[in-house]
Amino acid sequence: MSHHRIAFDQVRYAYPDGTQALDGVTFRLVHGESVGLVGANGSGKSTLLSHLNGLLLPQTGLVTVGEVPVRRETLADIRRHVGLVFQDPDDQLFMPTVLEDVAFGPLNLGMSPAEANNRALQALEAVGSASLAHRPPQHLSLGQRSAVAVAAVLALEPDVLALDEPAARLDPRARRRLIGLLKGFRHTKIVASHDLDLVLDLCDRVLILKDGRLLKDGPCRELLSDLRLLDEAGLEAPLSLGLIAPDGVRRPGPSAFC
Amino acid sequence: MAVSGAARLAELDRLASGRSGLHALDARFKILLGLAFSFAVVSLPKYAFLRLLPLTLFPLAAAAWGALPPARLLKKALPAAGVALALGAFNPFFDASPLHFNGLALSGGWVSLAGLLLRAVLVAFMALLLIAATGFSALCDALAGLGAPRLFTEQLRLLWRYADLLAEEGARLSRARDLRDPLRRSRGPRIAGHLIAALLGRSLQRAERIHDAMLCRGYAGALHRPSPRRPCAREWAVLALGLALVAALRFAPFPDFVAGALP
Amino acid sequence: MHMSDALLSVPVAAGMLGTTLAALAVSAARAADDPRARPARMGVLGAFVFAAQMINFSIPGTGSSGHFAGGTLLALLLGPWAGALVMASVILVQALFFADGGLLAWGANVFNMGLIGCFVAGPLLVGLFAGPRPGKTRLRAAIIAASVAACVAGALCVTLETTASGLTELPFGRFALLMLPVHAAIGVVEGLITALVLERLPQWQGTAPLDGSDRGERLRVGGMAILALLIAGALSWFASQRPDGLEFSVARTAAPGALEAAPGTLAGRVDAWQRGHAPLPDYAFPSSGSSQDGRAPSAPAWPAVKSETSLAGLGGALLVGILALGLGWTAVWRSRRVGRN
Numbered sequence: 001m002s003h004h005r006i007a008f009d010q011v012r013y014a015y016p017d018g019t020q021a022l023d024g025v026t027f028r029l030v031h032g033e034s035v036g037l038v039g040a041n042g043s044g045k046s047t048l049l050s051h052l053n054g055l056l057l058p059q060t061g062l063v064t065v066g067e068v069p070v071r072r073e074t075l076a077d078i079r080r081h082v083g084l085v086f087q088d089p090d091d092q093l094f095m096p097t098v099l100e101d102v103a104f105g106p107l108n109l110g111m112s113p114a115e116a117n118n119r120a121l122q123a124l125e126a127v128g129s130a131s132l133a134h135r136p137p138q139h140l141s142l143g144q145r146s147a148v149a150v151a152a153v154l155a156l157e158p159d160v161l162a163l164d165e166p167a168a169r170l171d172p173r174a175r176r177r178l179i180g181l182l183k184g185f186r187h188t189k190i191v192a193s194h195d196l197d198l199v200l201d202l203c204d205r206v207l208i209l210k211d212g213r214l215l216k217d218g219p220c221r222e223l224l225s226d227l228r229l230l231d232e233a234g235l236e237a238p239l240s241l242g243l244i245a246p247d248g249v250r251r252p253g254p255s256a257f258c
Numbered sequence: 259m260a261v262s263g264a265a266r267l268a269e270l271d272r273l274a275s276g277r278s279g280l281h282a283l284d285a286r287f288k289i290l291l292g293l294a295f296s297f298a299v300v301s302l303p304k305y306a307f308l309r310l311l312p313l314t315l316f317p318l319a320a321a322a323w324g325a326l327p328p329a330r331l332l333k334k335a336l337p338a339a340g341v342a343l344a345l346g347a348f349n350p351f352f353d354a355s356p357l358h359f360n361g362l363a364l365s366g367g368w369v370s371l372a373g374l375l376l377r378a379v380l381v382a383f384m385a386l387l388l389i390a391a392t393g394f395s396a397l398c399d400a401l402a403g404l405g406a407p408r409l410f411t412e413q414l415r416l417l418w419r420y421a422d423l424l425a426e427e428g429a430r431l432s433r434a435r436d437l438r439d440p441l442r443r444s445r446g447p448r449i450a451g452h453l454i455a456a457l458l459g460r461s462l463q464r465a466e467r468i469h470d471a472m473l474c475r476g477y478a479g480a481l482h483r484p485s486p487r488r489p490c491a492r493e494w495a496v497l498a499l500g501l502a503l504v505a506a507l508r509f510a511p512f513p514d515f516v517a518g519a520l521p
Numbered sequence: 522m523h524m525s526d527a528l529l530s531v532p533v534a535a536g537m538l539g540t541t542l543a544a545l546a547v548s549a550a551r552a553a554d555d556p557r558a559r560p561a562r563m564g565v566l567g568a569f570v571f572a573a574q575m576i577n578f579s580i581p582g583t584g585s586s587g588h589f590a591g592g593t594l595l596a597l598l599l600g601p602w603a604g605a606l607v608m609a610s611v612i613l614v615q616a617l618f619f620a621d622g623g624l625l626a627w628g629a630n631v632f633n634m635g636l637i638g639c640f641v642a643g644p645l646l647v648g649l650f651a652g653p654r655p656g657k658t659r660l661r662a663a664i665i666a667a668s669v670a671a672c673v674a675g676a677l678c679v680t681l682e683t684t685a686s687g688l689t690e691l692p693f694g695r696f697a698l699l700m701l702p703v704h705a706a707i708g709v710v711e712g713l714i715t716a717l718v719l720e721r722l723p724q725w726q727g728t729a730p731l732d733g734s735d736r737g738e739r740l741r742v743g744g745m746a747i748l749a750l751l752i753a754g755a756l757s758w759f760a761s762q763r764p765d766g767l768e769f770s771v772a773r774t775a776a777p778g779a780l781e782a783a784p785g786t787l788a789g790r791v792d793a794w795q796r797g798h799a800p801l802p803d804y805a806f807p808s809s810g811s812s813q814d815g816r817a818p819s820a821p822a823w824p825a826v827k828s829e830t831s832l833a834g835l836g837g838a839l840l841v842g843i844l845a846l847g848l849g850w851t852a853v854w855r856s857r858r859v860g861r862n
Contacts, residue, residue, distance in 0.1 A: 055470050076478065084474045091467040094419055094561070096395035108476030113484050138422060156475060267618055296624045301531045304688055338620040342527040345689045352690035367690060374688060377527035381623030388624070389617040397617075407549030407606075409560065414610040416564020421571050421614070428572035447587065447710050450578035451717035454589055457573055458718055465565035472561060481560065 004031035004066070004159045004188045006052065006082075011061035013047060021047040023212035024061070029160075029188060036199035036220060037192040039209030040234030045164070045192040048209070052162050052190070053082040065160070080109065083158035083187075087165040089145035093137035098129070098148050101137060105156040123155035124148070127181055143174025147181070154185075161187040167195055196238035200224055208233050267422065270386070273326055274393035280324030284489040285392050285400030287497045291320075292388045294501055298508040299380050305357060305366060307373040308514040310380070312507045317383050319503075324391045331386045338382030339375045346374040357515040369515055394418045403486040412481045420464075428457050522679055522700075523615070524630050526623030530686035537682065538628030544636055545609055551602040558603035566595060567607045571614065580710060587710055592638025593668050594715045597647065601639040608635030629682055633675040642671030661716040668712030669705050676704035 006029040013022040021044045029035060037045050050056040051063050054075045063070040065078050086092055095101040102123050106116035124130040127147040137145055146166065153161065166182070167175040179201055182189065193199055199206060199220065206223050208215040210233050216223055223229060225241050237243045274281070280288075295316055302309055321328045350367035357364050389397070395415060402411040431453045435444060489497075526534065552558040570591040580587045591611075596604035609631045615621040622630060650663035680700050684693045 050470075053474060055473065076476070079474060079476055086467060086471055088467070090423060091464060092471040094416060094468055094471070094564075096415065096419070104472075104477075105475035107482040108478065113482075138419070152475065270618060292624055296526055297531065297534075300526055300529055300534055300625060335620050338525060338622070339527075341523060341525045341622070345528060345683060345691060349690045352692070370688065370690070374527050378525050378623075381526035381625070382620035385617050385620055385623055407546060409549045409552060409558070409563075410545060410606050410610070412560045413563035413567060413607065414613065416560055417567035417571070417607075417610050417614065420565050420568035424565070424568040424572035425575060428576055432576050445577075445579045446581050447578045447714055448717070450576050450589070451714040452721070453576050454573045454714060455718040455721040457576075458569060458594075458722065461565050461569040461572075462562075462722075465559075465562040468565065469559055469561035 005029065005064075006160060006188070006190075007062075007064040008048075008051070009062045009064070011048075011051060011058040011063060013051065013056060013059050021212050022051070022058075025209075025212070025214050026061075027207060027214060027217055029190065032186065032188055033205060034189040034203045035191070036203035036206040037190055037209065038194070038196060038199060038206060038233070038235060039215075042211075043209040043233070044212040045209055047212075049084060049162050049164050049190070049192055052160070053079050053084050055084070080156060081158050082160045082162065083153035083156055085150055085153050085161070085163045085166060087168055089137075089142070089149040092149045092152060093145060095137075097134050097136055098124070098140070099133040101148065102152045102155050105152060109156065119155050119157075120151075123151040126154055127151040128177075141174075143170050143177070146170060146174065146178060150178075150181070159188060160190070161185060162190045162192075164192050165194065166191065167193070167198055196224055196235065197240045200238045200240060208235075210234070270390050271394070273390040276325060276391070278324045278391075280320060280326075280391045283391075283496060284493050285396045286403050286486070287489065287493060287500075288388060288392055289397075289400055289404065290497065291500045291504070292384050294504045295384055296381050298504050299377050301508070302373075304370050304373065305515050305517075307369050307376065308359065309512050310373060310376050312510055312512055313504075314376075314380060316504055316507055317380065317387055320387055320391070324387070326387065326390050331383060331390065332379070334386055335379050335382035339378040342374045342378035346371045349374070355517065356519045357517055358520045359513070359515045361520070363520045364515070366517075399483060399486065402483065408481060408483075412483075416468075424457070424461060427460060428453070431456055522633075522676065522704075523621045524626045524633065524679055524682060526626045528683050528686055528688055529626060529629065530688065533682050533686045534625040534628065537632050538625060541609070541628040541631045541636065545606060545631075548602040548605045552600070552606060555600050555603055557599050558606075563599065563603055563607050566598065567610045570595060570607070570611050587707065589714050590634065590638070590711055591715075592634055593642045593647075593664065593671060593711065594718060596639035596643025597664075597715070597719060601643040601645070604639040604643060605631075605635055608639060629678075633678045633682075637675045637678065638671045641674055642667040646670055657720065661720070664716040664719070665709055665712030668715060669708035672704040672708030672711060673701055676700040 008025050008027050011022050011025045012020070014020045019042075023044075025044070025048060037048065039045050047056065051058060051070070052065070054063075054070045054072075057070065057072070065082055068074050068077060070078055093101045095104060099117065099120055102120035103113075103116040106119040107113070111119065121130060121133065124133055127150050129144060129147045129151060132140060132144060132148065137148065140148065150163075150166070163182070167178055170178060175195075175198070179198060182191070182202055189202070191199060191202060203220050205218065206220045207217050208223060208229065215233055216229060224238055225243060227237055227243060230237055295313070299310065299313055318328060321331065349371040350365065353365065353367035353370060355366035357366050357369055392400070395418070398411045398415045398418075401414070402408060435449060435453060439445070529537075573591060574588050577586050577588055579585070592604070592608050595607050598604070599607060612621075612630050612635060613627055616624065616627045616630070646667035647660075647663045650666050651660050655663065677697065677700075680693065680697045683689055683691065684696065
């Protein structure tokens with residue numbers, strides 16, 4: 001059974017304080033797709049990601065991974081197949097050494113310590129951080145920690161990789177390295193980010209969220225050059241598209257790009 | 259204070275990554291030796307100041323074996339004498355019983371005070387040695403190996419992991435207060451309470467995120483740790499030798515103060 | 522205040538260490554069932570206490586600086602069992618890295634600051650003082666009162682441990698009189714900050730910080746435990762020094778020596794053995810180690826403010842309590858096993 005297909009059907013979720021974070025979100029993801037998730041702060045990006053692996057359960061509507069509905073009973077299974085990488089690596093690297101952090105997932109899957117360590121080393125190789133295996137995470141740079149956090153999730157060998165603001169505090173070089181890394185993965189990817197240039201670089205399709213609703217769902221390049229749409233969503237066009245008016249403001253105007 | 263506290267943690271952590279025989283010794287044995295030494299020190303009677311002296315050889319020998327800087331560790335151990343000094347300072351006033359040794363006459367109060375201070379420094383030195391030779395994560399595993407509940411050792415490990423981070427956040431909040439308070443009018447407990455409340459809020463949110471991260475990687479209540487390796491014969495020998503040494507230093511006939519006035 | 526190994530004697534150190542280890546074992550078992558006791562939460566809150574202790578403030582009017590200890594707060598956030606475990610970790614880190622006392626004193630320090638803070642001041646006393654569904658002011662007052670109780674109890678324990686160990690010459694009475702009021706004041710500040718911090722937490726607004734179910738039962742048991750300790754510790758000073766009713770009547774009516782067992786009989790041998798081996802015969806230290814002059818008191822002073830009496834009383838009460846708990850727990854455990862089969 002392939003777990004690469006993800007389906008959201010009219011998912012609604014409100015936080016205890018009353019904020020309607022998701023308001024009837026519906027979409028489908030298929031095998032191998034690379035999807036960006038963009039929107040202003042508070043539009044529901046993180047909430048949506050949390051529904052992918054059951055950290056939050058929909059109040060109405062349904063989330064399905066493969067053919068499996070995300071419910072309390074199926075959480076263990078879902079989490080083997082959907083990996084979620086958080087914004088702050090320090091929230092994810094809680095073991096004394098990098099290797100132990102990356103082996104944490106495999107050990108929970110029931111592997112023996114030796115197998116788990118092997119899996120962990122493979123994952124670290126995949127992100128180019130094998131040399132950091134025995135270092136404590138506190139002593140690594142932010143870029144190194146970000147890569148290790150990705151490795152920690154990769155070690156579970158999920159089918160779907162979800163990332164929340166992966167390059168948020170990285171310097172340009174670390175960011176470039178991360179983008180290159182992610183491009184090389186054949187997983188189904190969903191990336192929530194403010195960094196529209198990253199999304200443009202990495203994703204074929206983009207979901208634009210506004211106030212918990214899916215404003216638009218379509219090809220990445222097309223949507224991210226629609227200045228009026230971006231403005232409605234509280235966003236600005238990616239710099240790499242060069243859609244800047246003479247006075248320096250990226251104003252809605254005739255869309256000139258392909 | 260926050261900076262020096264965090265710096266101290268970092269320095270001891272650095273020392274713990276040494277490669278001596280002492281560092282390689284099974285951490286459980288190091289804990290046992292530390293406890294044995296502490297009991298030996300504590301078991302000496304009130305006026306036994308001179309008999310404390312042979313015991314000082316034990317931690318010094320251990321430090322030498324571990325290539326750990328004794329002077330620097332001793333300097334860190336000195337503040338420990340503070341509490342002992344505060345409470346023991348009254349000894350000379352309340353205890354005038356005569357003692358003598360080798361022609362030297364002293365009052366009991368001074369001898370017991372000296373003993374108190376030396377004990378305080380010795381036990382503090384031992385504690386620092388233990389952490390400088392062991393490394394915190396290994397210590398947590400050792401405690402579990404000695405029977406401590408897993409819940410205790412795992413949350414202890416997480417405490418260690420996040421102590422620096424949260425101390426830094428606390429320091430930032432403190433600094434933010436200080437920078438907006440040139441006349442030092444907001445240093446009371448009420449503002450401190452607000453800082454602490456802010457820190458708590460952030461800490462609780464971080465705890466939730468960490469727990470979520472654990473859930474995402476399959477955590478379901480059980481924390482898997484590698485099972486402790488069996489100590490080799492040489493390690494057992496070191497343990498036996500160490501205990502014998504402590505006993506020998508403690509019980510060796512060593513001259514000491516005698517009660518009564520000079521003959 | 523942190524105890525140091527230097528101030529402890531072997532029996533006191535061993536006793537405190539043993540008690541603490543037993544209490545932590547029980548706490549771990551009880552905490553395992555508590556949904557609040559997740560390792561992530563506990564570890565981060567421990568780190569928080571650590572960090573919060575570094576935020577210094579000056580106490581108005583005294584010019585001295587203070588810092589926040591956090592025991593009561595932890596107990597209210599995590600429940601007493603998990604709270605005790607976290608306090609024990611914080612104190613362990615302090616013992617190792619800040620050389621705050623040494624390895625053996627950890628047992629005493631966890632007892633004085635952690636166990637008392639969590640079990641006395643925590644949901645127990647706060648619940649007792651606050652009552653069901655307290656308003657904000659009442660809750661605040663309850664937290665302050667509980668903090669004061671915990672700080673004073675902890676300070677009393679430090680005093681008793683120091684005096685019982687006999688390495689300092691501080692006369693118990695004066696020592697206690699100095700420590701207790703100071704710690705009462707510290708308790709007020711601690712309680713104020715705890716209350717303030719809790720009030721700012723969204724989930725606490727307006728609700729009492731207690732767990733539901735057998736709250737009433739726990740309160741009653743806890744209240745009685747504290748009362749027992751108080752009686753043992755302090756009120757024992759006020760116990761009459763005169764012979765008790767039985768001794769009085771026997772002495773009056775029977776021949777002299779009727780109360781003493783004749784040497785050579787079984788009773789006599791048991792009596793002699795007991796006298797030789799009792800740690801605190803007649804509720805006093807075996808030989809008065811302090812430097813008081815040796816004149817025999819004509820009429821015993823009253824109230825007999827003696828540390829020995831307190832220690833004997835407290836120690837006895839604790840011992841009985843621990844035994845009772847142990848028996849009760851074994852009984853529950855055994856009945857559960859039977860139930861499972």
